[in-house]
Amino acid sequence: MNHHVTRPVHAGVVVLDYGSQYTLLIARRLRELGIYAEVIDGRSSEPPADFSVHAIILSGGPDSVYEVGSRRLPSWVLAAGKPVLGICYGMQLLVEAFGGQLRSGEGREYGRGLLNLESLVPGPGGAMFDDTPSTQTVWMSHGDDVAVMPDELVVAGRSDGGVVAAVVHRDAPIIGLQFHPEVHHSECGADLLNNFVRKVAHADLNWDSGSMLAATLSYINESVKDGHVLVACSGGVDSTVAAALLAKALGPERVTAVFCDHGLLRKDEVTWVAEALKQLGLSHVEVLNSRNLFLNALAGVTDPETKRKLIGRLFIEEFERYATGHKAEFSHLGQGTLYPDVIESAGHGAGAKVIKSHHNVGGLPERLKLKLCEPLRYLFKDEVRQLGMQLGLPADMVDRHPFPGPGLAVRILGEVTEERLHILREADAIFIQALRDHGFYDKVWQAFAVLLPVKSVGVMGDNRTYQMTVALRAVTSSDAMTAGVGELPLSFLTHVAAAIVKKVDGVNRVVYDITTKPPATIEWE
Known part of the structure; x- marks a missing residue:
């Protein structure tokens, strides 16, 4: 059977994937800027066929350049003569390719940090930093760092800890960043990527x-x-x-x-x-x-x-x-x-x-x-x-919230029965309708109820109850790769909990899940 699928556009940016959790985010950010981008395997021995490459981006990844079996820079990347941006591990591959040296573990930096740019950044890659502040918040995630710079590359910026955080080639449109411009935590990330594709690569706007x-x-x-x-x-x-x-x-x-x-x-x-x-x-x-x-x-x-x-x-x-x-x-x-x-x-x-x-x-x-x-x-x-x-x-x-293919089966912890499905359907319907009625539905990425395999003691009227527990979950996200907690008002949650306990037979307790992703996944199963 023929599995060949024609791509929608035949020109743009190629993103080489070296295993970063953010690789797809790079392609998404570029498309948001109006430039078509595709992801290919970082081990690819040649550029994609039938595709005009305007620029190349090397993603981050978990490898160390000195580890046995770590992924290397394909020879065609620099031979193509195209603008290249290396991010984290991608920058380390560029430094190594030009004869520099890296060290492991001494300059580890994770999470928010500061990028301090040099006052003058030479070469065509300098345009990457146009109209961005000399000191800016960026998102770091690296274990190795540069020990010895190669002659052809120049330091463009350092972290607060003095670690080399940005490099440019003296003569070619080649840039390395030891941080992630694709994540929202990097305050000027979108501007940097826009400068790369527009001012450095001069790529055509071809995606809307x-x-x-x-x-x-x-x-x-x-x-x-x-x-x-x-x-x-x-x-x-x-x-x-x-x-x-x-x-x-x-x-x-x-x-x-x-x-x-x-x-x-x-x-x-x-x-x-x-x-x-x-x-x-x-x-x-x-x-x-x-x-x-x-x-x-x-x-x-x-x-x-x-x-x-x-x-x-x-x-x-x-x-x-x-x-x-x-x-x-x-x-x-x-x-x-x-x-x-x-x-x-x-x-x-x-x-x-x-x-x-x-x-x-x-x-x-x-x-x-x-x-x-x-x-x-x-x-x-x-x-x-x-x-x-x-x-x-x-x-x-x-604009419907995402719903898992296995349906409510993965929102019922434990065995799935007709009775449990009925309980969960009713509780979930009350929660979702309340979100709509109070204007919260479109303010969260996803919301749902989960039926827990936990019973607890309660009191209804003068009678003791021993019934099931429902967990409510609402998250904020833009891509489901990470998710924050939907900060719904306590008065609203109290209203929903009271409605569920009153209207759904078999439930006497409602809890709210306030865990981000990571460490939790959005769905419970």
Whole structure:
């Protein structure tokens, strides 16, 4: 089967991934500035084919240049003669490549720090620091630092501890930063990146919502031609926007949306999703009633990873069962795969650990002998939302909070039963409606209720109770990579807790989760 997918734009910045948790953030920041950026493996032996490289960025990473097996700088990077920006480990690779020396452990710096720029920064790389203050707050995260500077590089700035924090090449547009300009904690990070792509690399502005939409529709038409697409829909933003794009490009009569009701959805969600899909103008919307299948399979299962894998397998089997019975009608399988999923699946970042299994339909295309159509595979979540708005989708659809593929099963700690699902649905509905009523829903990234496997003693009237506990969670974030606590008023939380205890049978205690990510994940399982 042909897995080749045409990229939406054929020119821009290439980001080499050396394993930093912030690598994707670099690409996102550049796209926000209007420059298309792609991430490739830092070990790539050549630049991406069919792509005009305007500039190269080397990400940070956990390696030390002196460790055996650490990732090296590919020879083509400097040979290409393009502007290069090395960030943290990327800067260390540049220093080593030009003959400098590094030392391990002596200059460790983590968290917020100060960058003190030199009064005069020579060479074409000096424009990187134009119109930024001589002293600025930056986000540090490095163990090694520069011991001996190579002749061709010049110190452009130091940290408060005297560690070399910025370098530039004397004659070429090559820059190294020993901090992360891509994170919001670096106060001038966006300005520095903008200066790099505009003033140092002179890259063309080639990325906005208009070019995104045009490129995506073109990709669909080129891929599917006169075929028909079967698209798996969850009711979430990604699959909904993917279905809407397919319908716009091909016409609704050539797209069939299949929605699997696994019995693990929120209150009234099945009806809401089915209606939402029909509002897209789709002629064919199929709802599979698979509640009993999933609940029977989950009986007695308490381990969260087992739950995820079981639900993922059953989802594939149900979708496959439907598709097999209708496969003569379809040429392509449509999926709402996003760019971060593609990069993660490619395994660029060595040492990256699987925190939770992804819920997707990974092996289906080969098994069904369908070609794959992934209109969102080069896009980030915020870009998908932009496309949704451009397509005219309702705001309550585009701005919905993220919802996990395994549904409420990973918000019920312990065994999933019909009774526990009912309790959680009611509690969650009360919380979400209250957020909407009080104007807080759009001020948090995600909010939900969790049913805990904990009972506690309470008093209702003159009677002792021994009932379940509900935890409420609301977080702020821009990308789900990190998350802060949603600082909801105590009076509001008290109101919600009272409503849940009063209206939901089986609950006598409500708590609020005030843990950031990290150390916690957003979801409890």
